[in-house]
Amino acid sequence: MGRAKKVVLAYSGGVDTSVCIPYLQQEWGVEEVITLAADLGQGDELEPVREKALKSGAVESLVMNVQESFIRDYAFPAIQANALYENRYPLGTALARPLIAKILVEAAEKYGADAIAHGCTGKGNDQVRFDVSVAALNPNLKILAPAREWGMSREETIAYGERFGIPSPVKKSSPYSIDKNLLGRSIEAGMLEDPTFEPPEEIYEMTNAIAQTPDTPEYLEITFTQGIPTSVNGEVLNPVALVEKLNQIVGNHGIGRIDMIENRLVGIKSREIYESPAMVVLIQAHRDLESLTLTADVTQYKRGIEDTYTKLVYNGLWYSPLKTALDAFIQKTQERVSGTVRLKLFKGNATIVGRSSENSLYTPDLATYGAEDQFDHKAAEGFIYVWGLPTRIWAKGNQ
Incomplete structure (x- = not known):
């Protein structure tokens, strides 16, 4: 499936993204795979990740530290927007995706790649975030999602990788x-x-x-x-x-x-x-x-x-x-x-x-119930009359 000659692959070092490297080459005829791992403060040692990509067949393996941009340009605007999905989830994973998409597109433009690839499945939100963000930033780039199409179970994916020298996970990986x-x-x-x-x-x-x-x-x-x-x-x-x-x-x-x-x-x-x-x-x-x-x-x-x-x-x-x-x-x-x-x-x-705050709109001498109260209580009666007028007219009409 000759979809693209040179591809930049979003890379984490896990089973799916590692298997994407030989899969793109063997099954889809991609000539060169460049991997890009984003350092978002996940705490993993990223040098082994970089080396694993090269061992798995990548021609170039990039690691980019984007922690500061992640907080300043993505997390802080979300805080200003009080962004809580379904009033609970503060978008920790969702906020990383547009940034990863941005550096993928920049890498594709720098290295002359004609496509972006990722290891997302067809069930999650991340595939949408990557595909739409890449399309918004550079609509001319193709988007390849092997894991969305290969139809392999986890066991089959590991076996496929082993055929091309990708070691299977050493320990029984966490079920999570x-x-x-x-x-x-x-x-x-x-x-x-x-x-x-x-x-x-x-x-x-x-x-x-x-x-x-x-x-x-x-x-x-x-x-x-x-x-x-x-x-x-x-x-x-x-x-x-x-x-x-x-x-x-x-x-x-x-x-x-x-x-x-x-x-x-x-x-x-x-x-x-x-x-x-x-x-x-x-x-x-x-x-x-x-x-x-x-x-x-x-x-x-x-x-x-x-x-x-x-x-x-x-x-x-x-x-x-x-x-x-x-x-x-x-x-x-x-x-x-x-x-x-x-x-x-x-x-x-x-x-x-x-x-x-120096910009506080809270006014103690209006809010207080003490002797220093400055609020004009007499003004309230006329205000209530005007405010309640539509309700009073409606009530009379319903009698």
Whole structure:
């Protein structure tokens, strides 16, 4: 199947993406496969991954550290949008895909490749995110998805790889499918496919079990500048260090676990477990700071924008015209969202206990019930008369 001469393959070092290398060459007549592994802070040693690609038949094996761009250009805008898919999932995996697509396209253009390939199956969301993002960035590139078409079981895939010198996994691999980056972990498959099955403690890595958490509360202060988190407990940190520090502090208290039945784009319900300590508290704190600094109508209108934004990102439309337009609205709202939020971390809960901002719209002498109250109570009567007039007319008409 001579679909392409030179291909850039999104590469993780796992069974599927490794087998994609000989498969593209043997079955689809690809002449050169260049692999690209993205370092998103998954913590794996990427040099063995780079070498494995070369041993599996790649002509070039690229490893790119894109951690800072991942946080600054993808995670931070999602925090400004309070992006929680189905009001729970902070898009840790979804946010990585448009960035990976971007560096794949850049590599294809640099090396003169005519196609991009990935190892996604036909059931998940990632295939949509990769395919649509690549098409948006360079519609002239072909997109190859061998695992979507080869029809091999996992055992058959491993056997196919062994024929071309790709070693089978040394140990019996975990029954779970795990995706990890700086923003957290997603865990699925195995026994978790039974929605009644309680996740075993062993699947978690970033968050403590409640029984293992500290017995005293810890206070945490997060400072935002125009909707972007800039410091933790008064210490200014770069984007990557800030997320790493929060993951550690928050995860230590068992905060950031999500167990949900999620509606995938392809129409399947999927049981997903996530650990995302930093993102959970950052969105919680950011939303609270907005309540202090934005007017009621902007805050309330923004909720609908956030829901649309979140669905666009989840559904692979990061590089779409609507997402770009929503970005402009969100950025405008963030001009006033600067200040500090104080949280109390204890036994799996992050509770907001205080907030302050130079742009605060909270007015003590209007809000108070004390002697210094400046609110004109007499004005309320006329306001209520006008406000309630349509209701009164309607009630009379119904008598």
